[in-house]
Amino acid sequence: MNGEPPLCTGYDHLMALTRRHFLGASALGLGGLALGSIFGTGTANSSVETQAPPGLGTLGSPHFPPRAKRVVYLFQAGGPSQFETLDPKPLLRERLGQELPDSVRQGQRLTGMSGNQATLLLAGSFAGFKNGAKVSDLLPHTAAIADDLCIVRTMFTEAINHDPAITFFCSGSQQAGRPSMGSWLSYGLGSMNANLPAFIVLVSKDAARDQPLYSRLWGPGFLPSEHQGVQFRAGKEPVLYLTNPEGVSPHARRSMLDALARLNSDQFAATHDPEVTARIAQAEMAYRMQTSVPDATDLSDEPGEVFELYGPSSRTPGTYAANCLLARRLIERGVRFIQLFHQGWDQHGDLPASISRQCLQTDQPSAALVRDLKRRGLLDDTLVVWGGEFGRTAYCQGKMTPNNYGRDHHPRCFSIWMAGGGIKPGTAWGTTDDFGYNVAENGVHVHDLHATILHLLGVDHERLTYRYQGRDFRLTDVFGKVVDGLLM
């Protein structure tokens, strides 16, 4: 990959063409259009010092050759239990119902939900791991692609409640108001696509709504708002305000935009203000989005075998499975960062039944996405990440019965998996103690994960900064180390 030019996406060429085409075809003949915004950087805020070339991010080019060009982040919101998915702990079964030793807990804080329990009884996983498998029986499809996965068992975080923890995962800070991961990438690397946003968010409609999500998680924070994640929704209006008012035909809209361009070019002649020309360009972008977005979200041209690959619910728009499939289409169209959110993993009680449902819903589509990308040759430079905001406790929350138990939030160690995009396949990284309570070796902090993801994208996480309130902010704050062991 070293020999390739920076931002070698295959889409640069297309994009350049498109831009030329637009400029050339424009009757206005205005030079130097700032195409910035959602599709690049460029901002009307004049105090931003770093003006990037149009269409590129603020960095202009990556710091070093990237291993991955795009990311699909399959966010499992609520905090999936590691014990029933990716981190087998036979000891918990052996010691089922026994008290968690103080020597393991080490006085670490618990949430207010189980922290006052009189007893903290160890709960072994009801789900098995066949013959030393890395992945549990609840995730057969994931297990089948284990050779492509790098399982990280030693993730750890700082927050123990959903809001701070998921905000931390998505933006590198528990505080509100920091840019989300995708916004940083949009800002730093820009878009590879002239007709779609650089950062797209898909929220499953079929998930159990145990804990809410919020637009902060894909918000731009203090970055210019064009870097915000754009949520694509199932239904007739995939992007808010994309559809013309009823009665306004595409043809009428074209006429309106022509008139608008005439009015604005007259305004430019009077004011010489380049913002006016940028406004003309943005209106044209909007027009093209009206075609390109439905084209991307309309799955009807997918062959039947693809739906079979992703599972039956992939035919229902808005499901996790349909979103996984849509993610692949967006990847093909050069979208930089796609983040899926699937709620329902917050299993304080009734965990066995509930996590079985979650796994059934997500296992096949998640694996299908990896398979689909792989067979299309896209996995090599697409990073796929699966995981939640924290893990769950080794002990039972609430009442434990022979067939039922729950688990509270646990930030000290939990598991995620990654695939493609320069990640070392077929591996499991890090070890946790026998109780699955603490990291035994090779812990990966959230900041480390962020640093590693940026690294794979060719970005030095210490050098992607934005000055706000007098400070140079980064996704990784002042922390984070690239975890070399995860890299191919």
Add this chain to the structure above:
Amino acid sequence: MLRAATVFSLLHLLVGCDQRDHAATAATVSLLVPGQDALQSPPDFNREVRPILSDHCYRCHGPDASTRKRGLRLDSLEGAVLELRSGKRAIVPGDIESSEAAARIMSDDPGEVMPPPEMKHALTPAQRTVILDWIRAGAEYQPHWAFAMPAASPLPAIADVSWCRDPIDAFVLAKIEHEKLSPSPEADRAALLRRVSLALTGLPPTPDETDAFLADQSPHAYEAQIDRLLSSSKYGERMASDWLDVARFADTFGYQSDWDCRVWPWRDWLINALNSNLPYDRFVRDQIAGDLQPGATREQRIATAFNRLHRQTNEGGSIDEEFRQEYVSDRTQTFGTAFLGLTVECARCHDHKYDPISQTEYYSLGAFFGSIDEAGTYSYSTPSVPSPTVRLSTPEQDAELARLADAARKAEADLLAATEASKRECAPWLERARNIVVPSPVRRFPLEGTESSPSGTATLLDGDSGPSFTDVPPFRRCDALSLVFWMKSPDRKTRATIIHTSRFTIESDQQGYQVMLKDGHLCWEIIHSWPGSAAAIQSAEDFPVARWVHVAVTYDGSSRADGMHIWLDGKPATSQIVRDHLDGPTTARTFEVGHRDRDQGFKGGALADVQVFDRDLSRLEVLELLKPGSIESVRGQPIKPENARGVQELYARTVDERSQLAAKQLREARAAYQDLLESIPELMVMEESKYPRESFVLSRGQYDQPDRTRPVRADRAIDGVLQFEPTWPRDRSGLALWTTDPRNPLTARVAVNRLWSICFGRGIVPTLENFGLQGEAPTHPELLDTLAADFVRSGWDVKAMLRRIVLSATFRQSSNADPAKLAKDPENKLLARGPVIRLSAESLRDQALAASGLLVQKIGGPSVKPWQPPGLWGDAGASSQGDYAPDTGENAHRRSLYTYRKRTAPPPNMLAFDAGSREKCLARRQSTNTPLQPLVLLNDPVFFECARALADRAQRESGDDPRKQIVRAFRLLVSRPPRDTELQALVTLYDQQVTEMTADESAVKSVLASDRPDPRRAAMVLVCSTLLATDAAVTSR
């Protein structure tokens, strides 16, 4: 406005002589500003050197002692010239050769060079040169400009004196002339009126207003317009929009469940304060500490809600103290950004890396804001408003409340008198009494189990479960209540739930009454919302361990701690008051023994025979319950002195009819008072707690790591800004004095800079939020200081300052730039042309509503919900509060500052135009230009409805000629008639659409949202829709 006039004395210096003696004036003022030759003068420390040192060196060699490397600090001359352990000096002024810093920044050796390569902050060659030149020239340090008190500057020398209308213009012109440019001509009048109307009211002028202005030939015509706009109530609404961002005002609590927080009454206070031109120092003082002002009015208390507008959580499992500390931090940081333009939050974990703010100072500031009686989580299971609060009663309600309170006081006095009178009767009664009724409970819970107690079987508790009853007798705080039970504690408990009536342990979820063990003490608590609204006592002694104790707790219905008692083994226990401020409903939801969800239960403890009484048991009755026959033993005998009180209480409470009647009447009087009081909505405000907490520096900012060796008190602010006077009160009112003291170098500067930015779209200091070392330098420092000094001298008169700014020649310039000027100064830093501002999210919609005639001009009230795409709240999973239900009728067309702001799902059409989520203080919005914006303007039904109404109105006001309609619509929206080319483009569009619409009947119906078969009107709607998206409408120029 008279006051403002005196401020302009400086102006007389200039304008007063401009007709008579140009040359003399120019000569006079030119003496005041020595000519500068940029080539020969050394680098300016503040402008050129400090930014480099600050960015590249201070992280390790700055104010933060804890991370300072090699003991070297470069933020002061003393530090920089100190002899280091190596024997070298970093800086030897004037001597490059001896200055180690010079050698190190020039070094090629990666082990030597500064900054070290791993910092990834290498100096550029130009930066190195600046540092070397500066050392060579003597390494002069200057104090950071913003920390020195601003003083009015002498006017600079300028050539074109006649251009100036105000000293503002002299400062601006001096820079323009220095750059060999000239100011732009005055904007045409229509454009100027649009510009100033949008700046001051957020709305465009009506065509009538424009016509009147154009026709007014008086030399004061423009001034008259300014005065009209400033006195309009729309002014306060427009100015409020900006401050709502600063105050992080929203209608919901934020964080994940994000429920309604009902703080709009503060927003109405704000609009009123702005409209009444509350002087800025009072504006600041009331928001920081209105409650602590002498004779504080309710308005002043409402103002303090400013400090409660931060986000709050009620997420299950949240640790109360963690979030309470977050709230205190948010208040502290918002204070810093809003009033001081400082990023104090940097000092939360360590001394500030750049500004003179120590970590101790950060927590001292926090101590001012942390002294209220609040919980860290708001209630999940009750509707209580997070304490402290103020009730928002009407004057009628106030009068009625006063009457009812009087009645309750009188009833209480009556009861006292009756009880007193009954004392005389109780001795003869006791001697004659035949049968004395022993007390009987309203509920008795015989607890089952294998344990035995002095009164039957007992339940042994495991701490996680236990008896739970739902048939609880209703309880109001005006009701008397007693609980009696047997209890055995296995050990000294730090915390254990004995009996409670609430649902969760979360502090603010506790409601009703409860008996707890806390730190060994037995606690008896009546609670509306813990801790701010509760009456609570605890036993002075530790509760006995490992033996059965007969416990009685009693309450007299007074809502006061002195009406509560604890009895152990029949004897009154000495108790201490823990809380004594109960002022809300105390609904009991359950009755649980020995455990509570998410709380520590009574592990290993045992309880037996729990009885509930709807009376305030007398001591003799308590004794009777412990030892049946106790009452019988005193009957028919003269009263023994040790029994006197018991007998008197027993007689008054159970026998004497007059006393019992008086008690009944007192309960009714209290109930009537509470019925009304508790029906009145509350607002979160600030109020000093009577139960002060100790505050400490938190190590690394962690809530659970207070450094007990570093206690802090509310007795200092930021010494590097201004010393805290020893005579000032050690509370928020002292902090308000510190903030608004004329010697505070920041407050006035930050304020006038914000006003400037409102008019020009950019501050003199572009970083409105940061005046510290890392903020941007002012483009016109002398102007800023002069305005700041004048502002204080004017009595902090906000309207006068705005008036002055918009009257200046600088503001009045045309914003059109010739390409050469644009190339020379693309960001308009020199102000050689007028301001260009993209309208805010609020203004864009308000303008569309106003132009189309849909706008409903009503000030204040609950926030409103104009249409937004359906399902957004539900999509986010925030369904527990229902989905967004759009308002119909007039609330669909109110000004946008009233639009309901849900923090986790903000209105998407406003987000598209850079309105933030209001999750934290925001001093400056971005102004972006994105494809989502035309999509909103052209497709959002809210805007399309405006297009429809605008077409209707244009027809109504100009007749049937489409050209005239287009001109009218254009004027209504853009405040000027279209230019010929513009008109031609619109007419062409109209003609095309008439043709198309004529061929498509259903499109006509859809566009018009009616059955009217009027293709011409439909075509005009599309013309108006297009107009809404034009630069001329979207921008103030």
